[in-house]
Amino acid sequence: MRLSQFFLPTLKETPAEAQIASHRLMLRAGMIRQQSAGIYAWLPLGLRVLNKVEAIVREEQNRAGVVEMLMPTIQSADLWRESGRYDDYGKEMLRITDRHERDLLFGPTNEEMITDIVRSFVKSYKQLPLNLYHIQWKFRDEVRPRFGVMRGREFLMKDAYSFDLDEASARVSYNKQFLAYLRTYARLGLKAIPMKADTGPIGGDLSHEFIILAETGESQVFCDKDWLDLDVLDKAPKSAEELQSFVDWATGFYAATEEKHDEVACPVPAERLHSARGIEVGHIFYFGEKYSTPMKATVTQADGAVAPLHMGSYGVGVSRLLGAIIEASHDEAGIIWPEAVAPYHAGIITMKAGDAASDAKAMEVYDALTAKGIDVLYDDRDERAGVKFADMDLIGLPWQIIIGPRGLEKGVIELKNRRTGQRDELSVADALARLGA
RNA sequence: CGGAGUGUAGCUUAGCCUGGUAAAGCGCUUGCUUCGGGAGCAAGAGAGCGGAGGUUCGAAUCCUCUCACUCCGACCA
Incomplete structure (x- = not known):
């Protein structure tokens, strides 16, 4: 591309609204333009990077055997009434009424919709496991959007959903995503650390947040220094057993967010403990029958009994990743793109x-x-x-x-x-x- | 949602307290000179001050309402 024919409106001065480096640099580099609080237009340079990040996320999902589809941004409120979340979600959900006075919403996530789709086609245990994902724009009406694309209201997210017959099988689906996530971040040039996350009412050990280290991160995190030298791209577990031992290995290193970190109970000696700021760029979660039971997503098992599906969901904030990458890779003069996502080589x-x-x-x-x-x-x-x-x-x-x-x-x-x-x-x-x- | 604050030219801002009819730098246009790390000189274009109402002889400046945006806190990919 010849710059004289491109559209690259760079800014010499920093727009007043930008507080953190990535936001400032994305505006100055002519990547994005704010159109409303937390809502951005992607200018040509920004779109090129967004597409590259999205492509890597997609490739790793496909590699993990997850199947791509695409669900709409606008959803019917009825589905959310079935799961009970229409009333629970609160003002973060952008609610819309159409000309027929029907209640719609701009999807903040897609558990209900994917559950509806799967329950209408999947009736037998023989159709499981099923792993689906899509990459679609979401809207969460954050009270206070800030930091550019890091915490926007409209954002691009990869969300995957797994459907399994039982928890043991769901764990395999979970592990596949766990590996895919580590691979994805590594390819993006990021050091992402899986940290045990709150599993809510389901309990168990199947929830991890993926956090990348950056000076301007929103929360304080702690991890074993050994993590910083790991290379996950050379790991290629083939069987479910190998995959489980990989996950056991990867989660064996100490890593905790500020809320979970306990200086006294910390098993890592102080000299090996790394403390840094972190940005959450992904979250994987097993939630069992939380949606399948109220929404009656069931299959017939081998013994003829009917049972609800075991589900998990796996999110990556694709647009947020651009901000995260810049936070982790810039200097006084500007952005320093990792080669894998650079808009031009x-x-x-x-x-x-x-x-x-x-x-x-x-x-x-x-x-x-x-x-x-x-x-x-x-x-x-x-x-x-x-x-x-x-x-x-x-x-x-x-x-x-x-x-x-x-x-x-x-x-x-x-x-x-x-x-x-x-x-x-x-x-x-x-x-x-x-x-x- | 609680608290604070800001809206003046494309951008960054001054002017507002103490009303008198809008200013600067950058950017843009034209010309000349330049050309190895955001050039120099000269000449230009460009805003009626977020919006609506009010006070006043007169409002960017004061008052009321409203909208938008930002920051701090609680919350999130």
Whole structure:
């Protein structure tokens, strides 16, 4: 993409409403624009990242054997009356009335709807287990939206639901998601730590929050330092037994949120205890028959008896993840995208506008990269070098290719790594090779 | 939902206390000079001060109502 033909409204000054780094940087980098409290338009650069994050979440769900579908944003209040949550949910639920005076709502989550769908088609234990997910916009009318996409009212969420015959089987579904979550965050370049979460009235050990560490996190968390060095991407359990031992292993390290942390009872010695701020980016939960019983989602078992389904739900805040990634990866100059989600792999800057040799070389590099399928953003604007550098640092592409008359005289161009700041003078061929072209 | 606060040009803000008919920087337009880390000079365009009502000879400034947004607290992917 040539920047002159793109739409990248970067801001030099920080809009007054932005308090935290990710919000400030997303606004300044021209990724989002607030349209109402907690509601954002996704501008082209932001959408590219959102799509990349979404794609990784989707790939890992698919890898775990979860099947994608898509449910509507608008739901009928009747389903929620069945589960009893229509009255319980409170003002967080955006309630809508249509022209026929029917009560509708903008879905804050989809347990009721998915339960309705499954109960109408699944009648036999032979159809289980069933694992479904969708990635859809949700709306929760938060009293106080803030921090940009980190706590918006409208947000994109991946929510998966598992249906099993019994708790033992549900545990396998749960474990699959547990692994998928760790894989997903690792691929996003995040260190996410599963922490035991409140299981509510169901009890048991099947609920975890996934928390990433970032200075501006909303809550204090504690974990075993050993967690910080783990690599989960090399783990590939094949059987249910291997999967269970993986989960046992992964949950064996100490990790607790502030509310659950007890300095005295903590099994990890102080020198190995890591304390940091955390942001919740996912939550998985087994809730058994909570919805299947009131909504009569039952199957016939092998012995002919009829029993309610055992369910679990698994959420990832996709849009929130963008904020979380930036919180975990930025500096004074701007965003530093992990390569897996960067809106473009590299950016090209020409130092001297109107210099024919530079422009020609830039196009040569641009074409070579594009031909190899590498996304590249070429800043071909008639701007001064400083402006281009500042914008390129701000939007945080992993690599910057700097082309100017001085270098060309020596037959080199510069390759700058956004994260390390390291700059190397290389021949075009070497630079392209470094970028994988 | 309780408490606090802010709405003035595209953005960041000054002006409001002590009413006299809107100011600056950035951005934008044009020209010239520049061009290796957010250029310089010059000339321009652009707001009637969130909205409605009121007080007054006169309101961005005072009063009332209303809307929006932000911050602190309780709550959440």
